[in-house]
Amino acid sequence: MPISDATLRTVTRQTENGPESYSYNPAVEAEVKAAPEWATAITTVDKMSRTIKCDSKKCENQTTFDPQSAEAVVALPDWVRTYRMVTLGNGARFGYCSDVCEVEGVTTGDHNVPEPKQVQEATGADMQRVIEQAKQVEKLKTKPSKKR
Numbered sequence: 001m002p003i004s005d006a007t008l009r010t011v012t013r014q015t016e017n018g019p020e021s022y023s024y025n026p027a028v029e030a031e032v033k034a035a036p037e038w039a040t041a042i043t044t045v046d047k048m049s050r051t052i053k054c055d056s057k058k059c060e061n062q063t064t065f066d067p068q069s070a071e072a073v074v075a076l077p078d079w080v081r082t083y084r085m086v087t088l089g090n091g092a093r094f095g096y097c098s099d100v101c102e103v104e105g106v107t108t109g110d111h112n113v114p115e116p117k118q119v120q121e122a123t124g125a126d127m128q129r130v131i132e133q134a135k136q137v138e139k140l141k142t143k144p145s146k147k148r
Contacts, residue, residue, distance in 0.1 A: 008047050011039045052080055055094045056101035057108065088113050 010023040022039040024031040053062035061079050065072040079097040086094045086102070090113045096102040105111065122130075 008049060010047060013038055052083060053095065054079075054083075054097040054101050056096055056104045058104055059097060059101045061097045061101075086111065090114075 008023050009026045010021055012019050012021045014020075022036060024035045024039070026032060048066065048068060049064050050067045051062065051064045054060075061077075063077055063080060065076060067073065082098060084096055084102060086096070086105070088094075088111060092113075094105055094110065096105055
């Protein structure tokens with residue numbers, strides 16, 4: 001997905017060797033289970049981040065920032081201001097940083113919505129016709145002759 005939000009939970013505790021921090025995504029059950037017990041048992045601070053990336057295969061534009069920080073939003077690269085989204089009829093979403101990347105994305109064929117296969121069920125009449133044709137084919141087959 002071209003734009004994604006993630007909440008990263010960072011917890012810190014004081015140890016004899018100094019502060020110890022651990023970060024995990026609380027929405028991902030596997031990460032919560034993998035977190036040390038002390039990390040899930042103390043007061044936590046959640047930090048949200050947003051990632052925006054260009055979906056063109058030839059472009060590497062990507063940025064991650066805190067959407068709640070005015071300074072981070074002001075410091076975004078210029079290409080983010082011209083970012084455009086393409087949503088297809090099947091719900092697929094693409095994001096591009098420029099006209100060039102959008103044209104590149106269109107020419108790859110990724111925007112072509114796959115058409116569902118059109119399979120029609122055979123009716124009783126269709127089945128009878130096929131059976132009759134198979135019988136006619138069997139009659140037309142010549143049996144091998146026995147040579148003496």
